Amino acid sequence: MTDETWGHVRGELMKSIGKNNFSAWIEPITFHSFEDGIVRFLVPAKFIGSWVSQNFGDVILRHLISAGIGADRIEFTVDPAAKAKPAPHSAGKTPDATPSPEPVNVGGNNGNGNGLLNASLNQNFTFDAFVVGKPNELAHAAARRVAEGGPVSFNPLFLYGGVGLGKTHLMHAIAWELQTRQPQLRILYVSAEQFMYRFVRALREKDTIGFKEMFRSVDVLMVDDVQFIAGKNSTQEEFFHTFNALIEMGKQIVISGDRAPVDMENLDNRIASRLACGLVVDLHPTDYELRLGILQTKAETYRERYPKLQIAPGVLEFVAHRISTNVRVLEGALTRLFAFADLIGSEITMDLTQECLSDILRATDRKVTMDEIVKKVCEHYHIRQADLLGPSRARNNARPRQMAMYLCKKLTTRSLPEIGLKLGRRDHTTILHGVRKIEELMAIDSQIAEDAELLRRMLEA
Amino acid sequence: MAEQLVFDLPPRAAMGREDFFVSPGNAAAVAGIDGWQGWPFGKMLLVGPEGAGKTHLVHVWADIVGAEVIKARNLTDAAGEALARASGVAVEDVDEIAGRGDAETALFHLHNALAQRGAPLLLTARTAPERWGLNLPDLDSRMRQAGVLRLAPPDDALLAAVMMKLALDREMPLKPRVLSYALKRIERSFAAAQAFIAALDAMALAAKRPPTRKMAKAILAEDKD
Numbered sequence: 001m002t003d004e005t006w007g008h009v010r011g012e013l014m015k016s017i018g019k020n021n022f023s024a025w026i027e028p029i030t031f032h033s034f035e036d037g038i039v040r041f042l043v044p045a046k047f048i049g050s051w052v053s054q055n056f057g058d059v060i061l062r063h064l065i066s067a068g069i070g071a072d073r074i075e076f077t078v079d080p081a082a083k084a085k086p087a088p089h090s091a092g093k094t095p096d097a098t099p100s101p102e103p104v105n106v107g108g109n110n111g112n113g114n115g116l117l118n119a120s121l122n123q124n125f126t127f128d129a130f131v132v133g134k135p136n137e138l139a140h141a142a143a144r145r146v147a148e149g150g151p152v153s154f155n156p157l158f159l160y161g162g163v164g165l166g167k168t169h170l171m172h173a174i175a176w177e178l179q180t181r182q183p184q185l186r187i188l189y190v191s192a193e194q195f196m197y198r199f200v201r202a203l204r205e206k207d208t209i210g211f212k213e214m215f216r217s218v219d220v221l222m223v224d225d226v227q228f229i230a231g232k233n234s235t236q237e238e239f240f241h242t243f244n245a246l247i248e249m250g251k252q253i254v255i256s257g258d259r260a261p262v263d264m265e266n267l268d269n270r271i272a273s274r275l276a277c278g279l280v281v282d283l284h285p286t287d288y289e290l291r292l293g294i295l296q297t298k299a300e301t302y303r304e305r306y307p308k309l310q311i312a313p314g315v316l317e318f319v320a321h322r323i324s325t326n327v328r329v330l331e332g333a334l335t336r337l338f339a340f341a342d343l344i345g346s347e348i349t350m351d352l353t354q355e356c357l358s359d360i361l362r363a364t365d366r367k368v369t370m371d372e373i374v375k376k377v378c379e380h381y382h383i384r385q386a387d388l389l390g391p392s393r394a395r396n397n398a399r400p401r402q403m404a405m406y407l408c409k410k411l412t413t414r415s416l417p418e419i420g421l422k423l424g425r426r427d428h429t430t431i432l433h434g435v436r437k438i439e440e441l442m443a444i445d446s447q448i449a450e451d452a453e454l455l456r457r458m459l460e461a
Numbered sequence: 462m463a464e465q466l467v468f469d470l471p472p473r474a475a476m477g478r479e480d481f482f483v484s485p486g487n488a489a490a491v492a493g494i495d496g497w498q499g500w501p502f503g504k505m506l507l508v509g510p511e512g513a514g515k516t517h518l519v520h521v522w523a524d525i526v527g528a529e530v531i532k533a534r535n536l537t538d539a540a541g542e543a544l545a546r547a548s549g550v551a552v553e554d555v556d557e558i559a560g561r562g563d564a565e566t567a568l569f570h571l572h573n574a575l576a577q578r579g580a581p582l583l584l585t586a587r588t589a590p591e592r593w594g595l596n597l598p599d600l601d602s603r604m605r606q607a608g609v610l611r612l613a614p615p616d617d618a619l620l621a622a623v624m625m626k627l628a629l630d631r632e633m634p635l636k637p638r639v640l641s642y643a644l645k646r647i648e649r650s651f652a653a654a655q656a657f658i659a660a661l662d663a664m665a666l667a668a669k670r671p672p673t674r675k676m677a678k679a680i681l682a683e684d685k686d
Contacts, residue, residue, distance in 0.1 A: 020641060021637055021641070024621060024637070024641070025637060028618075044482060044483060045479065045480055045481060045482040045483070045622065045626075046475070046477070046479040046480045047475065047480055047482075047622075047625055047626045047629045048482065048622065048625065050629055051625045051629065054634070055636065055637050056637075078479040122576075162598065163598045163599045163601070163602040164602040164603075164606075191570075191573055191577075193570045193573065193574075194574075197542065225599070228566075258598075258599070325602070326602050328602040328603060328605060328606035329602060329605045329606070331501075331502070331606050332605040332606040332607060332608070332609075335501045335502075335606075335607070335608040336608060336609050339493075339608055343489050359588075359589035359591045359592065359609075360589075360591055360605075409649070413614065413648050413649045413650040413653070414648060414649075415646055415647055415648045415649065415653075415681075416645055416646060417646055418648075428645060428646060429645075432645065
């Protein structure tokens with residue numbers, strides 16, 4: 001049996017089961033092979049195979065036999081091409097070309113055998129990758145100073161600021177820099193949560209001595225997001241003792257938090273005053289220039305990943321202007337923007353940016369209603385609502401009416417009978433016809449396609 | 462004739478990769494799931510309306526990665542601690558925990574623990590994180606940092622496929638003519654398709670007959686009221 005025979009059988013099937021059934025169920029399946037009396041077809045998903053075989057298996061087999069094929073039965077397998085549909089952006093890209101964080105074991109470099117100093121640092125968080133601007137220059141300078149090593153000038157260094165402003169980035173950068181300059185240093189970076197978790201585990205395993213020894217044997221201790229131990233009394237207590245012991249030994253400590261030590265509720269006063277006795281610097285919210293600088297740096301990084309990417313002038317400025325919160329949100333916006341542009345394979349224009357980032361730019365989602373569609377269509381074509389909804393079948397009323405049907409179907413989840421009711425008590429088959437008419441016309445008439453796109457944009461904006 | 466009482470037993474849904482119907486509305490999401498090794502920051506959000514196939518895709522992914530799957534509302538510190546060592550984690554319905562301090566904190570720590578190890582995190586929700594209203598700013602910014610894969614509302618082919626699959630999951634013999642009839646008259650959303658198939662199944666079981674067009678008509682008429 002050949003593709004040609006199958007083509008013939010398809011024609012016969014169309015006649016016997018009707019055009020609608022044919023296009024819905026038979027068209028998606030493709031002929032694969034014929035061996036040992038078994039005809040194999042490819043289907044886009046397993047359940048479609050079961051469905052077609054249950055409902056049309058007999059009739060397909062009958063037509064195959066009458067076409068002279070000695071088939072005993074038919075089988076369906078999932079089309080591997082449909083399974084692993086390669087996305088345009090994944091083509092030619094290897095997994096290792098990704099900017100995702102690669103954890104690196106710092107403690108291991110120190111020849112530390114107990115496996116507890118295994119804080120992992122993000123490779124991308126270096127001083128080189130840190131974009132400096134007015135809001136963060138003081139914090140950056142202080143971090144640089146600590147990273148140079150040498151005599152401990154301010155201890156502890158306390159970095160604070162709102163979320164996503166670069167506290168963790170600076171801490172990792174200090175660790176990387178110190179590690180490069182003085183490989184013999186034992187550096188421990190932990191989040192406050194991990195500190196607590198290890199302490200609780202030590203209590204449970206009755207190994208608080210080991211815990212104390214481990215934390216007190218480091219040369220540099222970094223604790224991120226210290227606000228998470230505020231209010232956890234025994235953990236705070238232990239942290240306080242560790243902290244004092246290290247300070248006495250002249251070891252460098254770097255702490256971060258979401259606010260200044262004195263402003264932390266539930267934080268033991270003794271600890272708060274200790275934390276504040278070194279240098280306390282804050283990272284201010286980003287300003288426009290800094291955001292733009294960050295976006296430009298990130299866009300360069302992405303360009304390595306998506307070489308074909310084109311960004312229209314003004315887009316980055318627009319994003320920097322409109323997204324005024326923190327750097328993570330900026331990163332998220334760029335990630336979405338680039339992935340979207342890559343998928344549809346076009347330049348990143350202002351329109352595309354607004355559409356893709358609508359969740360971020362707009363405070364709420366708007367649901368388009370059928371009333372709005374009717375109103376907008378009437379305005380666009382300069383006709384009265386009574387004409388659009390009325391019985392007139394003149395072309396200059398009928399076409400806009402069909403456009404309204406099309407938009408109602410595409411932009412709302414209303415059922416066809418509901419749309420019919422709204423558009424002048426019409427039957428659902430009329431709606432179906434109107435929708436199909438517009439779809440056909442869009443393919444051949446660019447004016448109709450433009451109208452549809454314009455109306456959609458206006459309604460969704 | 463006495464009415465047959467029907468247990469509302471949850472059907473066991475087929476969750477394999479071969480059972481996922483790829484359509485233009487979800488192709489990008491499927492490709493994004495397949496390319497999980499390239500996720501920016503090692504995390505990804507899967508966003509789509511109810512019934513769009515989020516859970517299905519999550520299970521497909523979890524199978525590939527050997528990841529653990531948890532509903533966000535079941536997240537506690539203890540659960541998070543156990544999951545932090547998994548080779549990957551999928552957290553479902555994250556938008557549901559917005560405003561619940563414990564769960565938000567647990568997710569925050571889980572996120573950090575996975576990020577530090579470089580283990581991937583997949584999250585699902587009905588909307589993008591800007592709409593969730595998370596209380597914990599640390600978590601909020603980390604969620605907004607993630608890339609977003611969208612499952613679009615269904616087009617006609619996808620809605621037909623979804624109804625076929627739902628019927629087969631319930632082992633309900635749904636005839637093409639009944640399906641075509643319903644497709645033209647139903648609200649075009651995944652949730653409506655699910656509700657319709659469940660109602661049709663219940664009616665057919667109660668009548669001890671395969672579903673007919675008349676039953677479909679009765680259910681659709683009921684919806685209108």
